[in-house]
Amino acid sequence: MKFTLKGFAGNLLFAANVFILFLLLFGGEIIIPYWLQPIGRLHPMILHFPIVILMLAMILDFFRFKESYAKEPFYQSFVSWLLLTGALFSAITVIMGLFLSKEEGYTGSVLQWHKWTGVSIVFIASLIYWCRDFSWYKLGVSRVGAVVIVSCLLATGHFGATLTHGENFVLGPVTSAAEPVKVPIEKAMVFKDVVMPIFTQKCLNCHNLEKAKGSLIMTDSAGLFKGGKSGKLFVPGKPEISLLLERIHLPEDEKKHMPPKGKPQLTADEVAILKLWVKANAQLKGKVTELAPGDSLRMLATAFLAPEQSVEEKFDFAMADEETVTKLNNNYRAVYPIAKESPALAVNIYNKDLYKPEVLKELTSVKQQIISLNLNGLPVKDADLKIISQFVNLRKLNLNFTALNGEGLKELKSLKHLNGLSLSGTGVSYAAIKQIVNMPELKQLALWNTQITPAEIAQLQKLNGNLEVIKGFKDDGKSPAKLNLPRIGNEKSVFSKSINLDIKHAINGVQIRYTTDGSEPDSIKSLLYKKGIVIAQNTSIKAKAYKKGWFGSDAVSFTFYKSTFKPDSVVFLTAANEKYRASGPEALTDSQMGTYDINAGSWIGFREHHMEALMFFKTPVNISAVSLNVMRQLPVYVLPPEEVEIWGGPDKNKLVLLGKTSSRAPLPADEKTLMNVETKFNTQKISCLKIVAKNLKKLPKWHPGKGEPAWIFIDEVFLN
């Protein structure tokens, strides 16, 4: 046999095959000497050659029997060489791989798949090389062979990559866009939700069941506590001598530093968490919330966890039919998903007049989906609770101020998820509540404004330690509030014959005491206001409100004026100041009384000249007194008229002076007031009345406006 390079290579391939077979058969007993280990570790580099070469060889082999190529000697020889080289490289790669697999840290099914697909490549490629010149090796066989080899290459490559880079390396950025769901702090366990995720993210790639580097498996607590080749990972309570922390704290360039250089490193917070956890005896049980609020571990952990209550519950039931939900919605019943694309529904029902149990019954078509039901203030009866008990996923049920007496409450026991129940303002009894107090998820129970006593509430809380009972605001009577002012209900303070006194107070059960002599009312001696009190003459009322448990109110004052006659028309002979004309001359007899606000539109003011008004009566009246309601407010130059003259007669051309009143001169100490200036005279039958009110022409010397004329302001005239 002629010695050729090709023949030598062929023999080498044969030998390699035998060696591989040997390694496979006796692999379990072989120990790789340390000087051979670097050869094994070259596996990840060499493996790229057989992939490319064999791939190319197989593509060329696929078309080998094509007529034009079959006659081409170079093509034939090139393919043959290429195949041989590829097979050889694959054999070498497999041998290296088998060496590498002997090193610790490689176990698991992915490795097995990788190994056997790799080995198949060598064997099949070698077989093809040796058989491809036989006569039976024709087009079909060659193509099958090519396809098999290429498939094996792809499979091996994939499994190998999985070993090195972990699962889902390629598509990871696309498919795992969903961030790991953060656990809400109130549910988080220290180990499971804080410590373990750090291992999972930063350590598990190499220390898993498939690839247990250093014989360390960190996938679960058992593996963690077992430790690896170098010993136990940690000494609970002593981070300073724990291997785990030693490795973490080594300088990054150090060979034993973990995670190895180039891999994602632990953050300072993560290191601190691990340290604190080991220091706290590496407990596996225990919630984050059980740690003291100021605890360092708790504070660090909080950053890793979702804040309290913020993670929405994931609901495992199906979405309700959209059409059904739409149909259930009407003007008095709102049924809506709690958020876009959430299957959970919230239901609010309104209008107590239209409520019937059917309103609830119709909801059974979405009974799985309702998680919140608000029936506040509706006349819901105990029997209706049976319908509600079918809404098995209900979380929150508001029955405040409904017509319940509690008999039906036991029906609610079927609501395994119910965590908030509001029963305030209902007739529920302690016995009825007791039946449901131990419902598994119940956390909040509103019971204010019910017959349940504080002692009973304490008892309920004893029965269910997780329960928060909302007792509501209860006035303890220690800081009584002051009542607000009584209100005079009478719209007008001027009457012709008599008027029913109407005093109101916003708060029920208030006593109103009043006086008519201007003195301060008190709660004992003063007159008690009742409905039906009639006033028949000018009266000043002062009233205060009293109620047990409250401080009495301030006094409210009010004056009623009698004005027996109302003229049919009123005209001014002198013009009022253009700024203060109210609604015209009629304002003098419109029964609208003004306040101190001169701009309020009920006052008529004169300054440039005196007031002269004529009043006409279609049927003659008997008048004996005319009184003007006027204002005194010195700082704004407003004084009562200096003199009032009353003229009367059958018509305006036959008037005689009936009476005259003069006011005293103003004094600097005069307080602001609203006052009556009355002029009395002998009863006269008249059809026309003239009122002349003269303003003070010169303010006295002590007044800032000395020498200037004073204002007069009149809002009403009473005729009796």
Add this chain to the structure above:
Amino acid sequence: MEKDFLEHGLNFNRRRFLSKLSLGLGSVALGSLLIPDLFTGGSGDEAGLPPGIPDFAPKAKRVIYLFQNGAPSQLESFDYKPKLREMMGQELPPSIRAGQRLTGMTANQTSFPLVGSYYDFKQYGNSQAWISDLFPHTAKVVDDICIIKSMYTEAINHDPALTFFQTGAQQGNRPSMGAWLSYGLGSENKNLPAYTVLLSRGKGNGQGVYSKLWTNGFLDSTHQGVQFSSGEDPVLYLKDPDGLNRFERRKMLDKLAEMNDISYKEFGDPEINAKIQQYEMAYRMQTAVPEITDLSKEPDDIIKLYGPDCLVPGTFAANCLLARKLSENGVRFVQLYHQGWDQHGELPKEMAGQAKDVDQASAALITDLKQRGLLDETLVIWGGEFGRTNYSQGKMTVDNYGRDHHPRCFSIWMAGGGVKPGIVYGESDEFGYNIVKDPVHVHDFQATVLHQLGLNHEKLIFKHLGRRYRLTDVSGKVVKDILI
């Protein structure tokens, strides 16, 4: 004209289609490089939400906004500045003022004497927040509220500032926050408007509020705020006239709707549909409103909680109680305005009166919502349109001074609805003039409110006259630090 349209269609040939398509694909591909989330799936609405906060179901379902109109002084309420008392009467250092523009009222003032709070402050609750003696009831619920001491705005006068707070722009005619919410979330209870407004007035120096503050702007008019007044008819013109019974009213509305429908088909104006809906809503409100505005059935403890004024229609306390009832009945946005906080002078006296008006009822609202289990899902906001200066406006005496408008720094508080309870956020300098930590712009505040209701402020958009409008205009970021 018709020919033009036809030709335009024919111009669109295959070559053009392909070249457009390739351009389109190219830009989408490029876009994916710039916006990493473009292809990661998830509905468009979620894509822009801030990461880290799982924003699936909203925290708050409803808002009650206790607007303190006129701008209460932060220095006599929640921002404790002992330094101002120490430096009483001394000049505000120009380095602190740093060119802040002044209102017309103090622009001519030559001296800016610092003035400390007339009222003492104490610390309360777990957060040890400083609260002035004017707000003893608020102090009791301090562990339920989140005080933000670092608000700032752009406007220096009431109307623009108020409009800015409510609509996101200083000029009027944009939709207000409640209208946006109504637009974004719809109504929970179809018997009541999604957005209601309640007004009250204190004795202090007041500033007007106008219906433009609760306007729907360019949104559909069903989103407009409905004002409840304090008189016998809480909603004006809601009652049927005498002699018209409900049955006849129904018949009339049906006929009207029919006719409106005809004209809608003819003209296609969406406002016609809005009108039909409003008539229907009003019809339903006829029964729903009296039930809600009837406060006589409230238990005694509730009356004591809110204070006796809560039964006097038109007071802030009554409005708070009414707000609770409206909110409880599914009204998305209840807007209260309490007027009278504009203390340019007589501040110590007037502010005491104003605080007395609102303190107990505001705190009561928190307590009441909490005991009804509603605080979790109701966001309560308390605050004015800007702050007040740390120097006195006009003459300053021991017990009388005034403060001018100050946009750079002021305090508000929020409670419930997924806002962290019992915290104080942000800080001002020792003069209470500038913010030194965690500033919150009005748009940030608005973004946060929308966020709590499950709306992304960047996605809640309405296209009008060729521009896309948002409540937060072109800025605003959610203040995540104050959220649970």
